Amino acid sequence: SAVISQKPSRDICQRGTSLTIQCQVDSQVTMMFWYRQQPGQSLTLIATANQGSEATYESGFVIDKFPISRPNLTFSTLTVSNMSPEDSSIYLCSVDGAQGYTFGSGTRLTVV
Amino acid sequence: QQQVKQSPQSLIVQKGGISIINCAYENTAFDYFPWYQQFPGKGPALLIAIRPDVSEKKEGRFTISFNKSAKQFSLHIMDSQPGDSATYFCAARNSGNTPLVFGKGTRLSVIA
Numbered sequence: 421s422a423v424i425s426q427k428p429s430r431d432i433c434q435r436g437t438s439l440t441i442q443c444q445v446d447s448q449v450t451m452m453f454w455y456r457q458q459p460g461q462s463l464t465l466i467a468t469a470n471q472g473s474e475a476t477y478e479s480g481f482v483i484d485k486f487p488i489s490r491p492n493l494t495f496s497t498l499t500v501s502n503m504s505p506e507d508s509s510i511y512l513c514s515v516d517g518a519q520g521y522t523f524g525s526g527t528r529l530t531v532v
Numbered sequence: 533q534q535q536v537k538q539s540p541q542s543l544i545v546q547k548g549g550i551s552i553i554n555c556a557y558e559n560t561a562f563d564y565f566p567w568y569q570q571f572p573g574k575g576p577a578l579l580i581a582i583r584p585d586v587s588e589k590k591e592g593r594f595t596i597s598f599n600k601s602a603k604q605f606s607l608h609i610m611d612s613q614p615g616d617s618a619t620y621f622c623a624a625r626n627s628g629n630t631p632l633v634f635g636k637g638t639r640l641s642v643i644a
Contacts, residue, residue: 426575450629451629451631453631461637462621462634462635462636462637463576463632465631465633468631512576514631516629519578520566520578521625521632522578523575525574525575526573526574526575528573
């Protein structure tokens, strides 16, 4: 199955700043998916990133707050902008590989 | 509207017992039903998955039972072990390269 390297694994950020999360996949994939997992909760889809086109955002998530880049078939970034404590969550990227959907290890973000 | 309903929210099972987690869905376009296991501080890991043309799939101690007419599927963990203590998520996908939608999760505790 596809292996995803996600970084940073965790960060503590000041409110009002931005953090960029990176995901590198060991194989080429068409779609990459970004999820948010709030403490003790399930995974909520933020957006779907297709190489060469604008990301598609789910209801409640907007590009200005969560800009996504997808420069090639193995890499994507998610930026959490103008952060507030409510953005404290785990952020995960995912791909649909040959052996099913795999996930990065997550980025645990704490906003203070 | 939650697309995949998962129960129970938490489960305590004796070591050696059978853990059973249930999920139900409404969207008949779903064509792929995976289960994920997540340990604290880790990303979800694919455990086992099934497609709707199969009623049961077994991998080691893990079995998925699928009832297409009832739009339900369940995970059975046989001979449950303390190392199985984790949060389990069911998920589903529309046909094609689309993102997974997740149930709310079940926190399993296996006690000796």
